[in-house]
Amino acid sequence: MVQNLDYLKETASQTAGPYVHIGLIPKQAGFDIFENNFTNILADENTRGERIIIEGRVIDGTGTPLRDALLEIWQANADGRYNNELDRQTSGKIDDDFRGWGRTGTDFDTAVYRFETIKPGVVAGRNNRDMAPHINFWIVARGINIGLNTRMYFADEADKNANDPVLNLIEQHERRKTLIATRDDSGPIPVYRFDIILQGDGETVFFDI
Amino acid sequence: MEFYQRDRTLQPAGYAPIYKTSVARSPRQSLLSLQGSLSEITGPVFGQNELGPLDNDLIRNYAKDGDPIGERIIVHGRVLDENNRPVPNTLVEFWQANAGGRYRHKKDTYLAPIDPNFGGCGRALSDENGYYFFRTIKPGPYPWRNYVNSWRPAHIHFSVFGSGFAQRLITQMYFEGDPLIKECPIVHVIPDEDAINRLIAPIDLKGSVPLDTIAYKFDIVLRGRRSTLFENRLEGN
Numbered sequence: 393m394v395q396n397l398d399y400l401k402e403t404a405s406q407t408a409g410p411y412v413h414i415g416l417i418p419k420q421a422g423f424d425i426f427e428n429n430f431t432n433i434l435a436d437e438n439t440r441g442e443r444i445i446i447e448g449r450v451i452d453g454t455g456t457p458l459r460d461a462l463l464e465i466w467q468a469n470a471d472g473r474y475n476n477e478l479d480r481q482t483s484g485k486i487d488d489d490f491r492g493w494g495r496t497g498t499d500f501d502t503a504v505y506r507f508e509t510i511k512p513g514v515v516a517g518r519n520n521r522d523m524a525p526h527i528n529f530w531i532v533a534r535g536i537n538i539g540l541n542t543r544m545y546f547a548d549e550a551d552k553n554a555n556d557p558v559l560n561l562i563e564q565h566e567r568r569k570t571l572i573a574t575r576d577d578s579g580p581i582p583v584y585r586f587d588i589i590l591q592g593d594g595e596t597v598f599f600d601i
Numbered sequence: 602m603e604f605y606q607r608d609r610t611l612q613p614a615g616y617a618p619i620y621k622t623s624v625a626r627s628p629r630q631s632l633l634s635l636q637g638s639l640s641e642i643t644g645p646v647f648g649q650n651e652l653g654p655l656d657n658d659l660i661r662n663y664a665k666d667g668d669p670i671g672e673r674i675i676v677h678g679r680v681l682d683e684n685n686r687p688v689p690n691t692l693v694e695f696w697q698a699n700a701g702g703r704y705r706h707k708k709d710t711y712l713a714p715i716d717p718n719f720g721g722c723g724r725a726l727s728d729e730n731g732y733y734f735f736r737t738i739k740p741g742p743y744p745w746r747n748y749v750n751s752w753r754p755a756h757i758h759f760s761v762f763g764s765g766f767a768q769r770l771i772t773q774m775y776f777e778g779d780p781l782i783k784e785c786p787i788v789h790v791i792p793d794e795d796a797i798n799r800l801i802a803p804i805d806l807k808g809s810v811p812l813d814t815i816a817y818k819f820d821i822v823l824r825g826r827r828s829t830l831f832e833n834r835l836e837g838n
Binding site for chain 1 (some may be wrong): 602607608609611612613614615617620622623624625627628629630632635636637638639640641644645646651653656660663681682683685694695696702707708709720721722724760763764765767769770771772773787788789791793795796797799800822823824825
C-alpha cells in the first residue's frame with residue numbers, strides 16, 4: 393500500500409446550451425437585468441494601441457454558420473502585457489484602461505460575431521522565444537461539450553508569425569493559416585476577418601491548453 | 602505557474618453521437634497539445650464593484666410585482682482547484698429555466714409560461730475562501746428535440762473563470778434524486794460515472810434557512826497549478 397494522492401478532480405464540462413445568452417449576455421436573450429454588462433468592446437478612449445475590429449463566423453461541419461455560439465477573447469495590451477499579476481514580464485507596462493477580455497454571441501440573423509479592441513503586442517513565450525501578436529479565443533455553444541480554445545494571429549505580421557513557437561508546432565503547414573486573420577483596410581478602422589471552422593475542410597486548429 | 606494537464610478521461614469528448622447536435626459541431630482533428638505560456642496561465646480579473654447588490658438573488662433581481670413561482674432554494678459551495686485550494690475572487694455566473702421549465706429567451710418556444718417575476722440569471726464573486734452563494738427558485742425539467750421524447754433533468758448552468766484562461770469552464774448542476782439524470786444524453790456524454798455524480802448537488806439541510814429556503818451544496822473544482830520549481834523557464838525573462 394502507498395499513500396493516497398489527495399488531488400481533487402476537475403469538474404466535468406457540459407454544453408453551454410442554446411440559452412447561454414441568458415446567463416452571459418442577457419441583452420441578446422432579449423431582456424435587461426444587470427446594471428453592468430460584459431460586452432464585445434474591450435478598449436475605451438484611453439486605451440493605448442491601434443484600434444481594430446475582429447469579425448467572423450463559427451462554421452459547423454455542414455458549412456452552416458452557428459447563430460447561437462458564444463465567444464470570449466483574452467489578449468495582451470499594445471505592449472504585450474497581460475493585465476494579470478502572473479505576467480511578470482519586465483518590458484512594457486500594464487494599461488489600466490485595458491482588461492484584455494471580452495465576450496459576445498454570434499448574431500441570431502447574420503451569424504457574425506464582432507469585437508472592438510486594440511492590436512496586442514509581442515508576448516514572451518516559453519524559453520525566451522517571442523510569441524507573435526495573437527488573441528486567445530474560447531468558443532462554446534449548444535452541441536459543444538467542452539469549450540474550444542484557439543488563437544488568432546495577424547496576417548500583417550508574417551515575419552513574426554513565421555517564428556512563432558506555437559504556429560511552428562502545427563505539423564501540417566497548410567493548417568497554420570487557419571489561425572491567421574486577414575486584414576481589411578478599406579474602412580476607417582482596420583477589420584480582421586477570422587472565421588472559425590469547427591469541422592471538416594479548413595478545420596481550425598484547436599488547442600488542448 | 603502553469604496548470605496540470607487536463608484529465609480528458611473525466612471530460613466529454615467533442616464528438617458524442619448520443620447528443621446529436623455535437624456531431625456537426627465537434628472537431629475531427631485532434632486538439633494540439635500546448636504547454637502553458639503567459640497566454641494560458643493568465644486570465645481576466647473581476648471586482649465586486651462590477652456586480653449589483655441583487656445579482657446573486659434570482660428571487661428578487663427581476664421581480665416586478667411579486668416573487669417568482671417555485672420552490673425557494675439556496676445554492677452554495679466553494680470553487681476549489683485540484684490542489685484542494687480555494688479559488689478566491691473569481692466570477693461565477695449562473696442561468697436557468699423557471700419553475701415550469703421555460704427560459705426567458707427569445708428563442709425558447711416551449712409552451713410552459715414565462716414567469717413575469719423571473720429573469721433566470723445571476724452572478725457572484727467567490728470570497729477569499731472560494732465560497733459563493735445565491736438564492737433562486739428550483740428550475741423545472743423540460744423537453745428538447747434530441748430524441749422526440751427527450752427531457753432535460755432540472756439543472757442550473759454555471760460559468761466559472763478561475764485565475765487563468767486555461768481554467769475557463771462551463772458546466773451544469775443537477776439536483777439530488779432527479780430521476781431524469783440517468784436518462785439524459787447531455788449528462789451521459791461524460792464518460793466517467795463518478796464525474797457525473799460530482800455534478801449532482803445534494804440537499805444541504807444545514808445550509809437551509811428554516812421555514813424559508815432549502816439549500817443545495819455544489820462545489821466546483823478547477824484545474825490546479827504546478828508548484829514544483831524545477832522546470833524550464835515559462836516566462837522567458
